[in-house]
Amino acid sequence: MRYSALSLAWNAATGHRFWKPAWRDAEPKPAYDVVIVGGGGHGLATAFYLAKNHGVRRIAVVEKGWIGNGSVGRNTTIIRSNYLHPANTRFYEFSMKLWEGLEQALNYNVMVSQRSILNVFHSDAQRDAYARRGNAMRIAGVDAELLDTDGVRKRYPFFDFDNARFPIRGGLLQPRGGTVRHDAVAWGYARAASDLGVDIIQNAEVVGIDIQGGRAVAVETTRGRITADRIGISVAGHTSHVAAMAGLVLPIESHVIQAFVTEAVKPLISGVVTFGAGHFYISQSDKGGLVFGGDIDGYGSYAGRGNLPVAEDVAEGGMALMPAIGRLRILRNWGGVVDMTPDGSPFIDLTPVQNLYLNGGWNYGGFKATPAAGWTFAHLLATGQSHELAAAYRLDRHATGRVIDENGQGAQPNLH
Amino acid sequence: MRILCPYCGERDAHEFSIRGEAPMTRPVVIGVPMAEAVAALHDRRNPPGRTREFWYHGAGCRSWLLVDRDLRTHEVFGATLASGAF
Ligand SMILES: Cc1cc2nc3c(=O)[nH]c(=O)nc-3n(C[C@H](O)[C@H](O)[C@H](O)COP(=O)(O)OP(=O)(O)OC[C@H]3O[C@@H](n4cnc5c(N)ncnc54)[C@H](O)[C@@H]3O)c2cc1C
Ligand SMILES: [Zn+2]
Numbered sequence: 001m002r003y004s005a006l007s008l009a010w011n012a013a014t015g016h017r018f019w020k021p022a023w024r025d026a027e028p029k030p031a032y033d034v035v036i037v038g039g040g041g042h043g044l045a046t047a048f049y050l051a052k053n054h055g056v057r058r059i060a061v062v063e064k065g066w067i068g069n070g071s072v073g074r075n076t077t078i079i080r081s082n083y084l085h086p087a088n089t090r091f092y093e094f095s096m097k098l099w100e101g102l103e104q105a106l107n108y109n110v111m112v113s114q115r116s117i118l119n120v121f122h123s124d125a126q127r128d129a130y131a132r133r134g135n136a137m138r139i140a141g142v143d144a145e146l147l148d149t150d151g152v153r154k155r156y157p158f159f160d161f162d163n164a165r166f167p168i169r170g171g172l173l174q175p176r177g178g179t180v181r182h183d184a185v186a187w188g189y190a191r192a193a194s195d196l197g198v199d200i201i202q203n204a205e206v207v208g209i210d211i212q213g214g215r216a217v218a219v220e221t222t223r224g225r226i227t228a229d230r231i232g233i234s235v236a237g238h239t240s241h242v243a244a245m246a247g248l249v250l251p252i253e254s255h256v257i258q259a260f261v262t263e264a265v266k267p268l269i270s271g272v273v274t275f276g277a278g279h280f281y282i283s284q285s286d287k288g289g290l291v292f293g294g295d296i297d298g299y300g301s302y303a304g305r306g307n308l309p310v311a312e313d314v315a316e317g318g319m320a321l322m323p324a325i326g327r328l329r330i331l332r333n334w335g336g337v338v339d340m341t342p343d344g345s346p347f348i349d350l351t352p353v354q355n356l357y358l359n360g361g362w363n364y365g366g367f368k369a370t371p372a373a374g375w376t377f378a379h380l381l382a383t384g385q386s387h388e389l390a391a392a393y394r395l396d397r398h399a400t401g402r403v404i405d406e407n408g409q410g411a412q413p414n415l416h
Numbered sequence: 417m418r419i420l421c422p423y424c425g426e427r428d429a430h431e432f433s434i435r436g437e438a439p440m441t442r443p444v445v446i447g448v449p450m451a452e453a454v455a456a457l458h459d460r461r462n463p464p465g466r467t468r469e470f471w472y473h474g475a476g477c478r479s480w481l482l483v484d485r486d487l488r489t490h491e492v493f494g495a496t497l498a499s500g501a502f
Contacts, residue, residue: 238464240460240461240462240463240464241462241463241464244461244463249455249459249460249461250459250460250462251458251459251460252460252462253436253437253460253462254462254464254487298433298434299417299429299434299469299485299490300434300436300437300462300467300469300487301487301490302464302487302488303487303488303489303490307417307429307490309429309430342458398454398457398458399450399451399454411457411458412436413436413460414434414436
């Protein structure tokens with residue numbers, strides 16, 4: 001399916017009855033070169049780059065529901081590369097560059113909107129920490145600007161600058177940060193992958209991984225058995241129990257992140273903003289609703305929904321930063337399942353089982369990572385070797401001590 | 417979510433903080449091979465179903481509890497005192 005002003009006009013005039021599906025809903029074949037488990041943003045991106053960058057032709061993405069039903073369609077759509085640790089800075093900046101060219105690469109409008117991200121700070125100590133982070137970013141070639149109070153005031157005059165507990169002292173700005181239309185990312189990668197011959201197989205849950213002589217040889221799905229030379233697990237919040245099908249026990253917990261949307265208002269918040277004295281981040285959708293979220297609930301969960309204490313905590317953060325939003329009504333609230341690791345960073349690695357590869361451990365930063373995760377996981381699946389940009393995301397890093405703990409929280413997954 | 421504390425009765429989960437999944441047996445991290453110690457500290461079974469977790473009733477009796485909970489539904493089946501559990 002291709003779009004043009006003419007096709008839009010013609011389809012509008014004919015009551016939208018003649019639109020065709022953008023990609024092929026494939027039937028499973030008995031065998032593939034590569035089977036990717038999970039049709040989220042990462043799985044679809046992996047399939048696309050496997051076909052595009054590595055010329056692999058017989059690829060299947062096996063999805064238990066429909067593509068986009070997971071976190072790729074539930075997240076708050078923020079992209080940024082404002083990290084401190086070199087491993088993360090490199091990886092997420094590469095992802096940012098891929099976002100910047102993604103619409104051309106996919107020939108699909110994913111609505112990349114580099115409207116900036118601002119991390120507000122409230123004390124001298126926090127200013128120091130953000131200055132350090134900004135410097136680390138600039139050394140790595142990432143854009144960063146330290147704003148003082150007036151700099152923040154120019155952008156967001158309605159913030160509570162003189163809040164008695166959390167006065168605003170400035171902020172760290174990444175102008176290239178922003179948002180991307182999340183569903184369009186799933187659809188865009190799906191269409192581009194499908195055009196390159198990738199089979200996207202929906203309503204096929206992987207229920208078993210067949211291992212013979214230490215090698216993964218096939219997946220058992222609810223739509224039959226599929227053999228594969230290589231199998232890639234990319235199931236986001238479900239990594240633990242899918243990996244358990246191959247006998248693996250991993251340093252991962254499943255948690256719930258919640259998100260909230262208010263009724264629509266006129267343009268108010270031009271970029272993405274994060275509060276510095278609690279966990280609250282916000283942006284405004286193109287429809288006008290304020291989209292925001294905060295901490296994970298903290299207990300393990302596969303429920304895909306959270307509880308009210310976090311809703312209260314998030315609302316309190318919002319009120320401390322911008323009391324102007326206090327009378328808006330929250331229209332919708334939902335949750336999604338994410339992986340949490342002991343250091344908060346992901347895994348893109350080989351597993352102890354031959355021919356079985358893992359892309360998992362993704363939590364808060366998983367959406368913005370989609371292009372780079374797909375790119376580097378495709379490299380791993382095609383070559384059997386880690387891509388240099390993902391080489392730090394190893395499964396054994398807790399044993400070697402090479403942990404990547406952005407916040408310095410320590411090995412407690414629910415604190416990241 | 418509410419947790420049935422053996423001392424305090426059914427209380428809002430907000431009064432508790434969670435430490436995480438409880439191992440099946442008492443973890444041994446000294447005098448074992450490095451890989452075993454690392455696994456004991458970091459690995460989780462994380463099943464999509466019922467599991468046992470350590471929770472601390474900080475805003476109540478301040479006991480450590482072993483809570484039996486379903487990760488798919490958040491249903492809490494019961495809790496016992498963690499001391500002497502292994
Ligand atoms: C509320 C919320 C807000 C977030 N906000 C942001 C944000 O602003 N910025 C950001 O960068 N990240 C954000 N994230 C994180 C991000 O959404 C995820 O880390 C990322 O989407 C995970 O990768 P994915 O897209 O491949 O996951 P998913 O879309 O969840 O894909 C995994 C797929 O695997 C499938 N699957 C699972 N088990 C099986 C099986 N047995 N067989 C077959 N298929 C299976 C699932 O159905 C699912 O479709 C947020 C997450 C949530 C929940
Ligand atoms: Zn109690």
